[in-house]
Amino acid sequence: MLNELRRNPALLKLDLYCQGLRINESCLVEEDGGRKILRTRAGLGSGLELILPGNLWTNVPVSEPFAARSPYTLHREDGRYLLRWNRLNVATVELSPRPDWYDRSTATGKPMTRIGTLQGTYLGIYQAKVCEYWTAAEKTNCKFCSVGLNLGIDDADDKSIDEVMEVVRAARAESGITYVDFNTGHYEGDTYLDILEPFIVRIKEELGLLVGVQTPPHRDLKRYDHLREIGVNRVSFCFEIFDRNLFEEICPGKHAEYGLDHYLEAVRYCAALTSKGPRGEPWVTNGEIIAGLEPPESSIRAIDWITSVGAVPTVCVFRPLVGTDLQHLEPPQTEDMVPVFRRLYEACMERGLPIGVAPNIHVSLVMLPEECRWLSPLRYPFQTLKLKAMGAVFRRGFESRLARRAAA
Numbered sequence: 001m002l003n004e005l006r007r008n009p010a011l012l013k014l015d016l017y018c019q020g021l022r023i024n025e026s027c028l029v030e031e032d033g034g035r036k037i038l039r040t041r042a043g044l045g046s047g048l049e050l051i052l053p054g055n056l057w058t059n060v061p062v063s064e065p066f067a068a069r070s071p072y073t074l075h076r077e078d079g080r081y082l083l084r085w086n087r088l089n090v091a092t093v094e095l096s097p098r099p100d101w102y103d104r105s106t107a108t109g110k111p112m113t114r115i116g117t118l119q120g121t122y123l124g125i126y127q128a129k130v131c132e133y134w135t136a137a138e139k140t141n142c143k144f145c146s147v148g149l150n151l152g153i154d155d156a157d158d159k160s161i162d163e164v165m166e167v168v169r170a171a172r173a174e175s176g177i178t179y180v181d182f183n184t185g186h187y188e189g190d191t192y193l194d195i196l197e198p199f200i201v202r203i204k205e206e207l208g209l210l211v212g213v214q215t216p217p218h219r220d221l222k223r224y225d226h227l228r229e230i231g232v233n234r235v236s237f238c239f240e241i242f243d244r245n246l247f248e249e250i251c252p253g254k255h256a257e258y259g260l261d262h263y264l265e266a267v268r269y270c271a272a273l274t275s276k277g278p279r280g281e282p283w284v285t286n287g288e289i290i291a292g293l294e295p296p297e298s299s300i301r302a303i304d305w306i307t308s309v310g311a312v313p314t315v316c317v318f319r320p321l322v323g324t325d326l327q328h329l330e331p332p333q334t335e336d337m338v339p340v341f342r343r344l345y346e347a348c349m350e351r352g353l354p355i356g357v358a359p360n361i362h363v364s365l366v367m368l369p370e371e372c373r374w375l376s377p378l379r380y381p382f383q384t385l386k387l388k389a390m391g392a393v394f395r396r397g398f399e400s401r402l403a404r405r406a407a408a
């Protein structure tokens with residue numbers, strides 16, 4: 001196992017999600033320029049942001065009880081951070097850098113990290129008030145979710161366009177972000193897209209960055225044609241669980257409001273918009289699931305379905321966050337997760353999906369499909385070459401567009 005962990009950064013990233021990490025008292029983290037452990041992580045995770053070998057960015061559980069039993073420990077020696085497994089050195093790792101803007105406030109006096117935070121190398125913004133599944137007279141929140149526990153602690157619930165633009169500009173200038181991701185919960189009347197569109201238009205017009213939205217599936221699917229027209233680059237639908245009974249049990253609000261079928265229809269509809277948008281604006285549709293909340297075979301069925309309609313799966317590893325309805329559960333076993341993430345890579349490659357082509361996007365909260373190549377014995381030489389060429393063309397176009405905008 002030790003040799004495997006030393007050789008295979010994807011296995012290490014996955015195993016750390018499943019087992020967590022204990023931080024030795026020799027570690028300074030924030031004093032060494034690392035990021036503070038924030039509770040807000042779109043309801044899925046808290047943790048320590050690290051960079052593993054292979055330039056794999058991750059967010060390692062450290063606050064949950066299971067992490068206190070982890071075989072992994074983090075040590076600081078001679079200014080370097082060492083990851084140990086059962087007291088044996090596994091790898092030298094880096095703290096994900098904390099930018100200067102993390103310690104500043106907006107012109108209106110709000111800490112910038114209450115407007116948005118880096119998740120890996122992109123800027124994540126939980127844009128509006130708390131998801132209404134949490135505030136209904138009878139709560140119907142998703143049982144793994146911590147959003148209703150966090151808002152008002154780590155996140156500001158009222159963010160103006162100017163405040164958001166100030167933070168996006170700082171993150172672009174000082175952290176080199178290329179992508180901004182907006183995330184909302186459910187609001188009565190499906191107002192989430194109305195709320196987000198003015199923010200998207202400003203970012204596109206003034207900075208030209210890649211922008212994505214993760215919201216419930218709007219009941220009027222034509223709204224996604226409009227998002228495509230205004231240059232949105234990614235839409236993501238988190239149905240979390242493919243097994244219908246478990247979906248109903250774990251996501252009662254989503255089940256009652258939209259139902260699994262509408263989530264799937266939104267994924268299918270949006271994936272078909274790929275060829276329709278403005279030139280030079282890529283478009284990716286994600287179907288997001290949480291592995292570890294249903295049997296691995298069911299997660300694999302979800303991956304096969306999502307890729308079959310031309311969408312890219314986003315697969316999180318279940319983390320039983322403190323304070324949530326599922327805090328008493330254990331995280332999944334690594335060996336059960338390996339086949340799921342192996343399938344994630346293989347299914348994307350078999351379907352020729354555009355993975356790993358956007359510039360400078362490292363995601364700490366999930367295993368990216370392209371990172372999972374280390375978990376598969378299969379190689380796809382033609383598709384790999386094609387993705388490299390796509391990435392190079394896209395990067396050049398994107399950079400020259402940003403340069404033109406900066407010069408204007």
Ligand code: SF4
Binds near residue numbers: 134141146184
């Ligand atoms: S929809 Fe579910 S996961 Fe998303 S914020 Fe609401 S309760 Fe949390």
